[in-house]
């Protein structure tokens with residue numbers, strides 16, 4: 001019998017029920033929680049504000065919200081469906097569902113693109129998480145950043161210090177790999193239960209502080225004023241890519257977690273929770289960060305360093321700011337950690353399930369490869385700053401290839417696969433939706449997702 005993989009976040013925890021053949025989440029809440037753990041991460045708190053700032057504010061937000069609603073959320077359901085029906089890592093799940101409906105075995109390529117793409121994301125994700133850990137330590141050691149100059153200098157100093165960057169990236173990767181390697185972290189789910197609501201509450205406090213001390217009205221205008229003229233093909237492609245990144249779509253993470261969802265859980269209502277929480281957390285982070293950005297006269301288009309230049313400044317002016325900063329960076333590190341686990345897991349699961357590699361070896365070996373690539377990213381900020389890949393830095397190239405190419409392409413493939421290739425009867429059985437809702441979802445999957453993404457691609461390439 002094939003080894004039934006138990007997700008590390010869940011192994012040994014009381015929320016698992018073990019059937020004779022395969023384990024599954026005991027409740028849909030357990031699934032919702034780990035899936036929120038995967039989707040809420042740096043994408044919401046670091047990437048969403050900086051992408052919004054660099055792509056014209058509200059134009060990006062509007063397209064992003066539409067993409068989440070009309071493309072990413074429907075695709076999330078499709079991914080959970082494939083995982084649950086295929087019962088395995090993305091490669092196995094694609095293979096077994098393709099076999100079931102007599103489709104070409106080439107569909108496993110979608111599983112491969114996910115499992116490998118996730119590792120590419122993890123290589124730079126670990127580096128950014130390392131920045132957060134650096135600020136966490138700064139907060140703990142009482143470093144105060146009082147002026148805009150200080151904020152800029154402190155971020156630049158970090159980027160120009162390869163040893164520091166590598167140190168933090170290494171630490172973060174070791175934490176991530178050790179969870180995946182041991183497969184047992186008693187209490188991590190419990191920690192998730194505390195940390196995720198904690199992150200939400202602290203973001204609410206930050207928004208409140210933004211309203212008190214920042215320029216909330218400028219932030220709200222920047223994020224929500226409708227400006228159709230600012231919607232360019234570049235903005236649309238960036239927003240589509242981010243709608244995938246933020247909800248963890250197309251990289252096998254959701255598929256793998258979905259493979260443990262019990263048959264009785266309703267995929268649609270379950271995924272609503274994930275999509276809504278993810279979007280809400282991104283919007284809250286955006287409101288807090290931009291009200292402070294405008295208040296301190298920083299440029300919204302500051303780029304990837306935006307939150308690390310804005311927030312420490314705000315913390316230093318806040319009563320109890322030191323403690324608040326430490327708590328904030330701790331929760332963000334945690335959110336990044338649960339996402340990173342879900343990025344490493346699909347490939348490791350494939351090695352374990354399909355190649356019979358020992359879990360610890362699979363995790364440490366894969367982690368090592370990702371860490372090495374991450375180290376190159378760290379060096380590309382300073383020592384190798386002349387290095388460029390088709391005119392892009394290594395960091396931008398990795399982010400661009402995954403968010404703007406691999407994720408949308410996987411998205412098209414998943415939409416086509418569930419919409420056109422799988423038997424409609426089995427899709428209906430899995431979804432258990434009313435006929436109206438099913439038809440609406442199915443149409444989004446069959447037409448809107450593939451045609452919409454293809455259209456955006458063509459325009460962006462021409463533009």
Ligand code: PHE
Pocket residue numbers: 038039040041042043044118121244245246247248249251253339340342343
């Ligand atoms: N969604 C995660 C975030 O927002 C990143 C991620 C992408 C995780 C793809 C898994 C798969 O930070």
